[in-house]
Amino acid sequence: MKNRQWILTSKPMKLVTTDELELRTGEISEPGPGEVLLQLLFISLDPGQQVYMTSTQQNLPGGIVNVGDVVRAWAVGRVVASRSERFPVGSYARDLNGIAGVQEYATLHESTIVKVDPDQAPLPVHLSSLGMPGLTAYFGMLDIGRPREQETVVVSGASGAVGSVAGQVARIKGCRTVGIAGGATKCRYVVEELGFDACVDYRAPDFINALRQACPEGIDVYFDNVGGSVLDACLGHMSMRGRIAFCGAVADYGGSQPYAIRNYMAVLLKGLRWEGVNFYRYADQAPAAIAEMAGWIGAGQLRHREDIHAGLENFVTTFHKLFEGGNFGKLILQVHKDEDI
Amino acid sequence: MKNRQWILTSKPMKLVTTDELELRTGEISEPGPGEVLLQLLFISLDPGQQVYMTSTQQNLPGGIVNVGDVVRAWAVGRVVASRSERFPVGSYARDLNGIAGVQEYATLHESTIVKVDPDQAPLPVHLSSLGMPGLTAYFGMLDIGRPREQETVVVSGASGAVGSVAGQVARIKGCRTVGIAGGATKCRYVVEELGFDACVDYRAPDFINALRQACPEGIDVYFDNVGGSVLDACLGHMSMRGRIAFCGAVADYGGSQPYAIRNYMAVLLKGLRWEGVNFYRYADQAPAAIAEMAGWIGAGQLRHREDIHAGLENFVTTFHKLFEGGNFGKLILQVHKDEDI
Numbered sequence: 001m002k003n004r005q006w007i008l009t010s011k012p013m014k015l016v017t018t019d020e021l022e023l024r025t026g027e028i029s030e031p032g033p034g035e036v037l038l039q040l041l042f043i044s045l046d047p048g049q050q051v052y053m054t055s056t057q058q059n060l061p062g063g064i065v066n067v068g069d070v071v072r073a074w075a076v077g078r079v080v081a082s083r084s085e086r087f088p089v090g091s092y093a094r095d096l097n098g099i100a101g102v103q104e105y106a107t108l109h110e111s112t113i114v115k116v117d118p119d120q121a122p123l124p125v126h127l128s129s130l131g132m133p134g135l136t137a138y139f140g141m142l143d144i145g146r147p148r149e150q151e152t153v154v155v156s157g158a159s160g161a162v163g164s165v166a167g168q169v170a171r172i173k174g175c176r177t178v179g180i181a182g183g184a185t186k187c188r189y190v191v192e193e194l195g196f197d198a199c200v201d202y203r204a205p206d207f208i209n210a211l212r213q214a215c216p217e218g219i220d221v222y223f224d225n226v227g228g229s230v231l232d233a234c235l236g237h238m239s240m241r242g243r244i245a246f247c248g249a250v251a252d253y254g255g256s257q258p259y260a261i262r263n264y265m266a267v268l269l270k271g272l273r274w275e276g277v278n279f280y281r282y283a284d285q286a287p288a289a290i291a292e293m294a295g296w297i298g299a300g301q302l303r304h305r306e307d308i309h310a311g312l313e314n315f316v317t318t319f320h321k322l323f324e325g326g327n328f329g330k331l332i333l334q335v336h337k338d339e340d341i
Numbered sequence: 342m343k344n345r346q347w348i349l350t351s352k353p354m355k356l357v358t359t360d361e362l363e364l365r366t367g368e369i370s371e372p373g374p375g376e377v378l379l380q381l382l383f384i385s386l387d388p389g390q391q392v393y394m395t396s397t398q399q400n401l402p403g404g405i406v407n408v409g410d411v412v413r414a415w416a417v418g419r420v421v422a423s424r425s426e427r428f429p430v431g432s433y434a435r436d437l438n439g440i441a442g443v444q445e446y447a448t449l450h451e452s453t454i455v456k457v458d459p460d461q462a463p464l465p466v467h468l469s470s471l472g473m474p475g476l477t478a479y480f481g482m483l484d485i486g487r488p489r490e491q492e493t494v495v496v497s498g499a500s501g502a503v504g505s506v507a508g509q510v511a512r513i514k515g516c517r518t519v520g521i522a523g524g525a526t527k528c529r530y531v532v533e534e535l536g537f538d539a540c541v542d543y544r545a546p547d548f549i550n551a552l553r554q555a556c557p558e559g560i561d562v563y564f565d566n567v568g569g570s571v572l573d574a575c576l577g578h579m580s581m582r583g584r585i586a587f588c589g590a591v592a593d594y595g596g597s598q599p600y601a602i603r604n605y606m607a608v609l610l611k612g613l614r615w616e617g618v619n620f621y622r623y624a625d626q627a628p629a630a631i632a633e634m635a636g637w638i639g640a641g642q643l644r645h646r647e648d649i650h651a652g653l654e655n656f657v658t659t660f661h662k663l664f665e666g667g668n669f670g671k672l673i674l675q676v677h678k679d680e681d682i
Contacts, residue, residue, distance in 0.1 A: 051610065055610070057610070059581060060610065227605075227606070227609070231605075240400060241619075246608050246609045247609070248609070249606055249609055252606060258603060258605075258606055259605075260601030260602060260603045260605075261601060261602040261605045262599060262601045264568075264572075264599075264600075264601075264602045264605070265568070265590055265593060265599055267587050267615060267616070267617045268568070268587045268588070268589070268590055268617045268618075269392065269396075269398070269401065269617070270617065271616075271617040271618075271619040271622065272616070272617050273614065273615075273616045273617075274608060274614075274615045274616070275608070275612075275613070275614040275615070276608045276609045276610070276611065276612040276613050276614075277609075277612075278582075278612040281612065
């Protein structure tokens, strides 16, 4: 048995390509005491992977991808060999820390994985609403955004894996929820399927006016997934004592020249709180959050959408969809086309 | 009895001058029930006054200065007429909310003023360390910065009214304290008189390197009084989960084209919290803070320095000293040259 794996061959300066990545065949290491061998079935593709590959800052939360490493990724798999009583062969699990990797097999210790119940939701949903993106949205919205009933909550990347959950959590908490998304199709989905009160197209020429009209009393909570000029526009329209949960900056991940923020004085003049969302901070509280969100999914209150592409060999072209604005729903790589789950 | 007052005649677009201000003679209104007539003795000059004069945003905390208004200011005065039992004629008081104004007399309700004890500290100190600047520093550092023992705390404008207190509070709490100030004289004062561990000159050509050398393990708390490029440099050198108490942006108050922040991604990548400091949020807790700081002053732990200029007629030229980088210590206008306090 061989293990196909995507290896970083050099640090990218901009959006990673096959110039810096190579699909190699490696060995499979037999599980040691307390370890399991997972056959990966679905691999999560997330904008943060670009940061792990680009960054040279070794103390980044969760760790970076160094040259020679398998590309980091969250994944769901089936246990095919086990020296852990908690994870028998044939059961399903996902990793807790995004270390499973873009590969066919991963040998992981039982302390770094969590059981996945396919009856609770289909396997890919455990990488979207019930996985890292959903948990990031849940904790970022509730712990940093702290939305109060009737407040206006704006979410960028509103049709995406994180944004769709962030906005729906705010809606469930009784807020007026305004999405920001790219194009009419996504905006319609955000309002009609996800139940946001409004959605503004950031590509439209009158974006800033449309945003102001959708938020006549200002923005109390801004949950940001995109950074750059959209963040700047929202900063300029925050309410007094507003909160910004800064969760992603997909607009600035690929570029070597980052955007510069003009409206930063609003933090001072309006007494804002602007805080980075870090999934790892909340790891202990994840099981309770998963249970609550699974309940919302069951009750039809929390909608989800996955965008699944098959074939490990298609990792790079599929990953690029995150930055082209073309993907719609949580982007997931299915390792084998013919896998029947 | 007449009342000389500085009146805003038009909204300034940049640093206010006599083009937008006029010294006029107005009436004195007799105190009504619960009110006192204060003869103002010392008037606080603060960078925030520029914001109040420039801004057209009516819901700014504390209110803005509209055309025709007396310029807002904090002041200490002597009660010369009273219909309040709590404030007899001959006692001293200062206003709580910066509404006394740049004028000779102010009629204020007893609910908007607080007693001043000249035996606790000289009258001008009640506008510096024991006034709004000191309280802003105290609450901004402790409530937003939340410094822990041994952490590295950086304070810009370290020799100023707010910064000097912010840094000394951090020092008293057991932190390694690094100041940022303009020029060798101020830097020496910050280390030798205020007891900071180090001070970096932001005007020096190697400022960013010097800052990094002074903070080899990164910045855990940054207390910012200046904004602009100094803030950007500190953002680029924050530690994981660092806190930024954003208290002032004197570098950006005068200009019509604000600085744009390049290192904003650090908020995301390092999980920072960046929050605006708003004095008014803590008004209820001010008496306890004043008592604690008066104790530190008495024990020689909290040093202060005032820069007092005489003559109400000199308001504009004196106010400009705040933006020229030339003033040293809390800038205060003494209303009458010959006043003997």
